[in-house]
Structures are given as structure tokens and as C-alpha cells.
Amino acid sequence: ETGVTQSPTHLIKTRGQQVTLRCSSQSGHNTVSWYQQALGQGPQFIFQYYREEENGRGNFPPRFSGLQFPNYSSELNVNALELDDSALYLCASSLRRDLDIQYFGAGTRLSVL
Amino acid sequence: ELKVEQNPLFLSMQEKKNYTIYCNYSTTSDRLYWYRQDPGKSLESLFVLLSNGAVKQEGRLMASLDTKARLSTLHITAAVHDLSATYFCAVTIQGAQKLVFGQGTRLTINP
Numbered sequence: 001e002t003g004v005t006q007s008p009t010h011l012i013k014t015r016g017q018q019v020t021l022r023c024s025s026q027s028g029h030n031t032v033s034w035y036q037q038a039l040g041q042g043p044q045f046i047f048q049y050y051r052e053e054e055n056g057r058g059n060f061p062p063r064f065s066g067l068q069f070p071n072y073s074s075e076l077n078v079n080a081l082e083l084d085d086s087a088l089y090l091c092a093s094s095l096r097r098d099l100d101i102q103y104f105g106a107g108t109r110l111s112v113l
Numbered sequence: 114e115l116k117v118e119q120n121p122l123f124l125s126m127q128e129k130k131n132y133t134i135y136c137n138y139s140t141t142s143d144r145l146y147w148y149r150q151d152p153g154k155s156l157e158s159l160f161v162l163l164s165n166g167a168v169k170q171e172g173r174l175m176a177s178l179d180t181k182a183r184l185s186t187l188h189i190t191a192a193v194h195d196l197s198a199t200y201f202c203a204v205t206i207q208g209a210q211k212l213v214f215g216q217g218t219r220l221t222i223n224p
Contacts, residue, residue: 042214048210090156101158106155
């Protein structure tokens with residue numbers, strides 16, 4: 001049990017729709033990172049938030065956006081869903097911005113039809 | 114661009130045997146992580162290796178780091194079925210905010 005919770009656990013959407021995924025960080029952790037894990041692949045870094053500001057971004061288009069709230073919970077928003085967005089989305093929290101150990105949530109499985 | 118490669122990608126072994134998973138990375142890194150993932154589950158942190166020559170052991174798993182060769186190994190001793198999972202290595206570089214993962218090694222241990 002990592003103390004990082006994600007919701008929902010599973011989600012089915014159709015192409016073109018929008019989705020919001022949520023993450024509650026481990027207590028006291030001010031940094032959250034989001035990753036996309038396609039089936040059979042390693043996780044790919046989407047972006048990181050530190051104290052409510054974006055603090056690094058991977059090779060993902062602008063339709064992937066995020067928010068971090070004062071209580072350090074966060075959201076991942078994806079607009080104009082595409083079939084290739086089907087994946088497991090993982091959030092990870094860490095105590096410091098300089099990448100102390102990242103603790104992962106159980107993930108949200110998104111299926112785009 | 115930092116790249117991380119693991120081999121083998123698939124490993125089927127018998128209980129009580131020893132084996133090693135290799136993780137190569139392309140540029141200088143200041144820390145290397147090993148994670149375990151069970152099917153449909155999230156990532157569990159196993160080891161963090163911070164310096165050249167670092168060795169860490171937990172039960173039947175031992176991880177080591179050679180920063181000059183840009184190589185880490187995860188050694189499994191006398192495998193048991195409970196170790197069946199996918200193992201990922203991941204690397205960061207100083208000042209970067211992201212983990213770069215390898216493709217994963219799917220380990221199956223047969224009785």
C-alpha cells in the first residue's frame with residue numbers, strides 16, 4: 001500500500017470525448033508525476049507538478065493537461081480522445097521535486113472505443 | 114535522448130534456479146530504480162541505486178549498478194513462484210524531472 005489513490009479504476013470512453021483522471025498523493029508529498037503505460041510497455045512520462053506548477057513535460061500533445069491543487073491532489077485531463085490513448089495511467093507522488101522515490105498509485109485503465 | 118534497454122524481455126525459468134536481468138542506459142545517470150509490477154497492478158519500488166558499485170539485496174533479489182558501463186543487473190537467487198512478475202528498471206538524470214523506463218522483463222517461474 002503506497003498511500004497514493006487514483007480514481008476511477010476503469011473507464012470506457014469513445015473517440016473524441018474528454019476524460020478527467022484523479023490522483024490523491026501520499027500525505028506530505030508535494031510533487032506528483034503522471035505516466036502513460038500502454039499494454040506490454042514501460043510507463044512513459046507525461047508531466048510533473050510541483051506545488052501547483054507544471055515542472056517538466058514529456059512528449060505528449062497539449063490535449064494532455066493537468067492540475068495540482070493546494071492539498072496536492074491532482075488531475076490529468078485528456079481532450080479529443082484517440083484510440084491510441086487507451087492505456088493504464090499512473091500517478092506517482094514524491095516528497096521532493098528532485099525525484100526522491102516515487103510512489104505509484106494503482107492506476108486508471110482507460111479504454112477508448 | 115536518454116534510452117533504457119532491458120534484456121531479456123521475457124524469461125521463463127524453473128524454481129530454485131538463478132538468473133540475471135540486465136538494464137543498459139544510454140547517458141550518464143545519477144540514480145537507477147528497479148520496480149516490480151504484477152498483472153493489472155501498479156509499480157512497487159524494489160531498489161534505488163545511487164552510486165557506482167552500489168549493491169542492494171532484499172530476500173532473493175540483488176541489484177547492482179556500474180555507472181561506468183551504464184549497466185545495472187537484477188539477480189534472482191533460487192527463484193520461487195512468488196517472484197513471477199514484470200520487472201522494470203528506470204533511470205533519471207540530474208536536473209530532470211522524469212523517470213525513463215525500460216521495456217520491462219516479464220518473468221515467469223515454473224514449479
